[in-house]
Amino acid sequence: MLGLGCGSVAAITWLALRMDLIDREGHPLHLTLRAPLFWFWLLWEIVKANGQVIRVILDPKLPISPRRFRVPTSQKTDIGRVIYANSITLTPGTICLDVNETELDIHALTADGELGLQSGQMDQLVSRVEGH
Amino acid sequence: MMFEVAAVALFPAMFLALARAIAGPTVYDRVLAVNTFGTFTVLMIAVLGFMTDQKDFIDIALAYALINFIGTIAVLKFFAVGDFGYQQESKK
Amino acid sequence: MMPSLLDGLSWLLLLSGCACLLISAIGLIRMPDLFTRMHAAGIGDTLGAILVLAGLMLQSGLSITLIKLVLILFFLLFTSPTACHALARAALAGGQKPLLAEPNADNSPAEQSPS
Numbered sequence: 001m002l003g004l005g006c007g008s009v010a011a012i013t014w015l016a017l018r019m020d021l022i023d024r025e026g027h028p029l030h031l032t033l034r035a036p037l038f039w040f041w042l043l044w045e046i047v048k049a050n051g052q053v054i055r056v057i058l059d060p061k062l063p064i065s066p067r068r069f070r071v072p073t074s075q076k077t078d079i080g081r082v083i084y085a086n087s088i089t090l091t092p093g094t095i096c097l098d099v100n101e102t103e104l105d106i107h108a109l110t111a112d113g114e115l116g117l118q119s120g121q122m123d124q125l126v127s128r129v130e131g132h
Numbered sequence: 133m134m135f136e137v138a139a140v141a142l143f144p145a146m147f148l149a150l151a152r153a154i155a156g157p158t159v160y161d162r163v164l165a166v167n168t169f170g171t172f173t174v175l176m177i178a179v180l181g182f183m184t185d186q187k188d189f190i191d192i193a194l195a196y197a198l199i200n201f202i203g204t205i206a207v208l209k210f211f212a213v214g215d216f217g218y219q220q221e222s223k224k
Numbered sequence: 225m226m227p228s229l230l231d232g233l234s235w236l237l238l239l240s241g242c243a244c245l246l247i248s249a250i251g252l253i254r255m256p257d258l259f260t261r262m263h264a265a266g267i268g269d270t271l272g273a274i275l276v277l278a279g280l281m282l283q284s285g286l287s288i289t290l291i292k293l294v295l296i297l298f299f300l301l302f303t304s305p306t307a308c309h310a311l312a313r314a315a316l317a318g319g320q321k322p323l324l325a326e327p328n329a330d331n332s333p334a335e336q337s338p339s
Contacts, residue, residue, distance in 0.1 A: 095262055
């Protein structure tokens with residue numbers, strides 16, 4: 001029974017690919033192969049950023065220095081920018097406030113979070129996931 | 133044993149989130165606190181399902197995770213627009 | 225030997241996850257401003273959920289429950305940044321000003337020491 005279901009799903013996916021029904025925005029199938037590696041890297045980033053924010057919260061003096069700044073993006077498509085903005089918001093300590101064509105508006109909790117984003121490593125990796 | 137400990141540890145966290153929802157100075161603080169409270173509730177339901185060995189609870193947690201997100205977006209849209217989108221339709 | 229190792233690992237994951245959730249709730253109370261509170265809530269949404277659900281996954285073994293737990297984790301990880309971003313945009317549109325360490329320097333490369 002389960003095999004029948006899996007088979008029909010695979011068949012329909014293949015048919016839709018052949019008929020060019022899958023538009024690249026709504027069903028980003030071309031991203032599925034490269035994304036998991038990026039997720040593992042992102043998981044490690046989340047763990048590191050969590051360590052920093054937890055240390056800030058548990059510090060009795062509460063050493064926050066909130067700041068707002070802009071970072072440029074190098075992604076070409078909308079979905080690449082969405083992945084980048086969501087990855088930024090997912091790592092604690094940095095929140096994406098606004099998105100436009102060329103740059104993102106970021107709110108960061110500490111100076112470390114800002115330095116990590118200004119180095120642009122995540123930007124390059126998201127561009128590589130985006131591919132093309 | 134371990135699930136009981138986890139559930140007991142989750143209670144004060146939910147209580148603190150609820151306290152922020154009651155005390156929050158602005159509407160957005162309350163929405164944020166309720167969203168966090170919803171995430172805690174999802175984890176709580178999952179832990180309770182394992183504690184009582186009724187795995188059907190996991191389905192409830194799954195549904196709650198979706199409803200939590202949709203509810204947050206709906207409330208935010210309500211406060212940003214003032215109603216549930218009739219203005220935008222009439223502008224078209 | 226093997227089951228006790230799994231039990232110990234899932235104990236560790238569950239307890240550290242609950243500690244993360246507690247710390248995130250404490251941060252929610254301690255932080256002075258809406259946008260800094262969102263950073264604190266982010267801990268519970270990401271690392272807390274990951275650790276607690278990973279601890280439960282080790283207990284469930286290979287079954288349908290494991291798949292459901294993975295689905296819950298994916299929903300939480302996909303929806304929480306979206307909700308956070310929507311909240312930040314709504315708060316900015318509603319006239320909330322983020323509390324900044326240096327109020328006038330909006331775009332400067334901030335190298336100032338935390339006050």
